[in-house]
Amino acid sequence: MSFLKLGKEYTVAGEGFNRWLVPTSALMIHLCVGMGYGMSVFWLPMSRLVGVSQGLGKSLACPADMSLFSQLFTTQCDWKVVMCSVIFGILFFMLGTTTAILGNWLEHVGPRKCGLASCCCFCFFFFMLSLATFTHQLWIAWLSAIIGGIGLGLGYITPVSTLIKWFPDRVGMATGMAVGGFGGGAMVGAPLAQKLIGFFGTETSVGLWQAFFVMACCYTVMMLLGCFTIKVAPSGYKPAGWVPKNTGNMVDDGHGGLIEASSFNVETSKAVRTPQFWFCWFMLFLNIAAGIGVLAMASPLLQEVFAGNLIGMPGVPFDQLTDAQKGQVAMIAAGFTGLLSLFNIGGRVVWASLSDKLGRKTVYFIYSIVGAILYASIPTLASSLNLVLFLCAVCVCISFYGGGFSTIPAYLADLFGTQFVGAIHGRLLTAWSTAGLLSPLLINIIRDMQLNAGVAKAQAYSVTLYIMACFLVIEFFFALLIRPVNSKYYMTEEEVKAVKAALEEKVAKAQASGVVPPAKPTSGGTMVICWLIVGIPLVWGIYQVALQTAKMFA
Numbered sequence: 286m287s288f289l290k291l292g293k294e295y296t297v298a299g300e301g302f303n304r305w306l307v308p309t310s311a312l313m314i315h316l317c318v319g320m321g322y323g324m325s326v327f328w329l330p331m332s333r334l335v336g337v338s339q340g341l342g343k344s345l346a347c348p349a350d351m352s353l354f355s356q357l358f359t360t361q362c363d364w365k366v367v368m369c370s371v372i373f374g375i376l377f378f379m380l381g382t383t384t385a386i387l388g389n390w391l392e393h394v395g396p397r398k399c400g401l402a403s404c405c406c407f408c409f410f411f412f413m414l415s416l417a418t419f420t421h422q423l424w425i426a427w428l429s430a431i432i433g434g435i436g437l438g439l440g441y442i443t444p445v446s447t448l449i450k451w452f453p454d455r456v457g458m459a460t461g462m463a464v465g466g467f468g469g470g471a472m473v474g475a476p477l478a479q480k481l482i483g484f485f486g487t488e489t490s491v492g493l494w495q496a497f498f499v500m501a502c503c504y505t506v507m508m509l510l511g512c513f514t515i516k517v518a519p520s521g522y523k524p525a526g527w528v529p530k531n532t533g534n535m536v537d538d539g540h541g542g543l544i545e546a547s548s549f550n551v552e553t554s555k556a557v558r559t560p561q562f563w564f565c566w567f568m569l570f571l572n573i574a575a576g577i578g579v580l581a582m583a584s585p586l587l588q589e590v591f592a593g594n595l596i597g598m599p600g601v602p603f604d605q606l607t608d609a610q611k612g613q614v615a616m617i618a619a620g621f622t623g624l625l626s627l628f629n630i631g632g633r634v635v636w637a638s639l640s641d642k643l644g645r646k647t648v649y650f651i652y653s654i655v656g657a658i659l660y661a662s663i664p665t666l667a668s669s670l671n672l673v674l675f676l677c678a679v680c681v682c683i684s685f686y687g688g689g690f691s692t693i694p695a696y697l698a699d700l701f702g703t704q705f706v707g708a709i710h711g712r713l714l715t716a717w718s719t720a721g722l723l724s725p726l727l728i729n730i731i732r733d734m735q736l737n738a739g740v741a742k743a744q745a746y747s748v749t750l751y752i753m754a755c756f757l758v759i760e761f762f763f764a765l766l767i768r769p770v771n772s773k774y775y776m777t778e779e780e781v782k783a784v785k786a787a788l789e790e791k792v793a794k795a796q797a798s799g800v801v802p803p804a805k806p807t808s809g810g811t812m813v814i815c816w817l818i819v820g821i822p823l824v825w826g827i828y829q830v831a832l833q834t835a836k837m838f839a
Contacts, residue, residue: 291394291395291397291398291401292394292395292397292398293393293394293395293396293397293398293517294395295397296395296396296397296515296516296517297516297517297518297519298516298517298518298519299805301805301806301807302516302806302807303806303807303812304451304452304518304524305812306514306516306807306811306812306815307444307447307448307451307515307516308448308459308462308463309514309815309816309818309819310444310510310511310512310514310515310516310815311443311444311445311447311448311462311463311466311511311515312462312463312466312469312511312819312823313507313508313510313511313514313818313819314400314403314404314440314443314444314466314507314508314511314512314515315440315441315444315463315464315465315466315467315469315470316466316469316470316473316474316507316819316822316823317407317440317470317474317504317507317508317511318403318407318436318437318440318441318467318470318508319466319467319468319469319470319471319473319474320470320471320473320474320475320478320500320504321373321376321377321380321433321437321470321471322467322468322470322471322626323470323471323472323474323475323478324372324373324376325370325373326475326478326479327369327414327478327493328366328369328370329366330482330491330492330493331364331366331369331418331491331493332344332363332364332365332366332369333363333491334363334364334418334421334491334493335360335361335362335363335421336363337488337489337490337491338489338490338491339489340488340489342488344363345361345362345363346362346363347359347361347362347363347365348362353368356368356423357422357423357424357427358422358423358424359421360420360421360422364423368423369423369426371427371430372426372427372430374721374722375427375430375431375433375434376430376433376434376437377434377437377717377718377721378434378718378721378722379430379431379433379434379435379437379438380434380437380438380441380714380717380718381438381714381715381716381717381718381719381721382434382438382715382718383434383435383437383438383439383711384438384439384441384442384710384711384712384714384715385711385712385714385715386711387399387438387439387711388442388553388707388708388709388710388711388712389553389705389708389711391439391442391443391446391707391708391711392446392553392704392705392707392708395517396443396444396447396512396515396517397512397513397515399439399442399443399512400439400440400443400444400508400511400512400515401509401512401513402436402439403436403437403438403439403440403443403508403512404436404440404504404505404508404509404512405436406432406433406435406436406437406439407433407436407437407440407504407508408436408501408504408505408508409429409432409433409436410429410430410432410433410436411433411497411498411500411501411504412497412498412501413425413426413428413429413432414426414429414497414501415494415495415497415498415501416494417429418491418493418494418497419494438711438714440508441467441714442707442710442711442714443512443515444463444511444515445460445463445464445694445706445707445710446694446703446706446707446710447515447517447518447707448460448462448463449694449695449698449703449706450517450518450522450703451518451522452524453522453523453524453527453703454524454527455638455641456641456695456698456699457637457638457639457640457641457645457691457692457695458634458637458638458641459695460637460691460692460694460695461633461634461635461636461637461638461691461692462634463691463694464633464637464687464690464691464694465630465631465633465634465637465687465691466819467633467690468626468629468630468633468687468690469630469823469826471626472623472626472627472630472823472826472827472829472830473822473823473825473826474500476826476829477500478496478500481495481496481499481500482496507818510818514815549701549702549770549775550701550702550703550704550705550775550776550781551700551701551702551705551709551770551774551775551776552705552776553705553708553709553712555774556701556705556709556712556770556774557709557712558774559770559771559774560766561700561701561767561768561770562701562709562712562713564763564764564766564767565693565696565697565700565713565763565767566713566715566716567716567759567760567763568649568689568693568760568763568764568767569689569690569693569713569716569717569720570716570719570720571720571756571757571759571760571763572649572652572653572685572686572689572757572760573686573689573690573716573717573720573721573724574720574723574724574727574753574756575656575660575682575686575724575753575754575756575757575760576682576683576685576686576687576689577686577720577721577724577725578724578727578728578749578750578752578753578756579660579679579682579683579686579750579753580625580683580686583621583622583625583679583683585618586667586746587617587618587621587675588603588611588614588618589603590667590668590670590746591667591670591672591675592606592614593605593606593610594670594672595613595614595617595672596610596613596614596617598610620833620834620835621676621834622833623829623830623833623834624676624680624830624833624834625679625680625683626830627827627830627834628680628681628683628684628687629683629684629686629687630687631684631687632683632684632685632686632687632688632691633687633688633690633691634691635684635688636648636651636652636684636685636687636688636691636692637688637691637692637695640692640695640696641695645692645695645696645699646764646767648688648692649689649692649696649760649761649764650761650764651685652685652688652689652757652760653757653758653760653761653764654757654761655681655685656682656685656754656757657754657755657757657758657761658754659678659681659682660682660750660751660753660754660757661750661751661754662678663675663678663679663682663750664746664747664750664751666678667746690717693710693713694706694710697709697710697713700767700769700770701770702775702776704776704781727749727752728749731748731749731752732746732749735748
């Protein structure tokens with residue numbers, strides 16, 4: 286059967302295939318690996334495993350003289366939250382490393398084989414987390430996070446270049462749908478994890494290993510569906526009635542996209558030697574560094590600045606609230622975090638889609654100019670205790686953060702062509718790993734310096750936000766520097782034909798073998814079923830966010 290064949294030549298769609306089925310396959314993969322964003326929901330339960338099992342109802346702290354190495358293997362006391370959160374750092378470090386190293390591999394083997402590898406690695410990670418929490422061995426969780434990060438990276442890039450080639454007329458919208466699904470992974474996965482922990486939890490069990498096991502099974506099924514239903518566009522595919530504008534690109538005038546047969550294709554090794562690649566790298570790095578800055582501080586900023594104002598006690602600072610009142614404030618902050626998640630996802634879809642009309646450079650100007658103004662105004666809005674304007678400013682900033690992620694693959698396609706955009710995108714995502722490591726560290730250092738200098742908690746975030754605004758000002762200049770790639774880096778017409786001929790030869794052999802079934806039109810029933818598979822979880826996730834958000838205004 287053809288679906289058992291993993292090579293790219295077995296996944297090329299035949300005549301009558303509906304390209305709108307491809308986004309469902311992409312979402313099936315991204316809604317799973319996107320749970321990497323929501324892993325923080327597990328840290329607190331992981332830090333209470335031993336204490337709860339002994340009936341204490343809380344964490345059992347390790348002796349002060351116990352070494353970190355011993356805590357990785359102990360079953361006698363609980364891990365600290367910060368030790369659990371190391372998993373997050375490993376995951377996203379490996380994401381950037383994997384995309385940089387294996388992005389070129391994706392372009393050669395195709396999305397099915399890459400998606401299956403992602404499924405194996407990422408779901409193995411969740412199965413091993415189940416084992417790690419059952420046996421209380423943190424070293425298993427740390428080591429498996431390396432494998433999980435590889436799965437995360439492969440899953441992130443698997444559908445992006447495929448969608449770009451299916452939607453040359455709507456490149457931004459295509460990348461927005463794919464990357465938006467990644468953002469939606471946490472929106473669906475985090476509340477699912479909380480409900481599973483609540484279902485399996487007892488007085489002597491957190492219910493965590495069971496939750497990990499169930500999620501691993503669900504993700505396995507969903508990701509397998511995604512990677513075995515995804516199809517590659519035929520070489521030189523163009524939607525009916527669409528005429529590409531081969532003169533100029535999105536860098537110049539914001540019109541049209543480049544197709545696979547275009548002379549504007551640049552090989553990965555040459556692309557990374559162009560100034561345009563590094564301008565894009567720093568542009569994405571600064572956008573992510575600023576966005577992570579807001580994400581990292583948004584919840585504590587809301588709690589410590591607005592404090593009693595959130596629960597009908599105007600003017601009461603955070604330090605003067607009781608534990609019960611702080612719990613109420615924390616619950617409201619959880620709703621705020623959910624709201625940010627929704628704007629993160631919405632920004633990925635909306636801004637990337639708008640870039641098809643406005644141009645990539647224009648939307649990056651919006652991210653940098655409007656973003657810098659909003660970042661600089663957040664301290665003033667916070668000090669004035671104007672909650673509505675504060676929420677609006679932060680949410681728009683987060684939409685820019687999400688939009689930066691989803692617009693960059695389309696920008697790369699405009700600059701370097703679509704032939705190797707997956708591999709080039711993979712190299713560029715090292716900016717994500719770098720920003721993810723440096724930005725939170727910078728934020729914490731600045732905040733600690735402020736607090737040590739005697740600055741009140743409510744004002745300790747202002748300097749950081751001004752620095753983030755400066756990041757976006759610098760981003761504007763990198764966006765301004767981007768020009769069309771010099772033609773000396775383009776693949777020659779003969780090189781493009783050779784790449785196409787190699788794939789066409791493989792496809793012909795696959796069809797001659799009789800393994801590939803005859804092409805038939807996509808049925809309406811298949812479309813409905815596939816969109817329901819991804820649509821129902823997304824709607825449920827949005828509903829959960831709406832419930833949490835409502836608590837802020839109750």
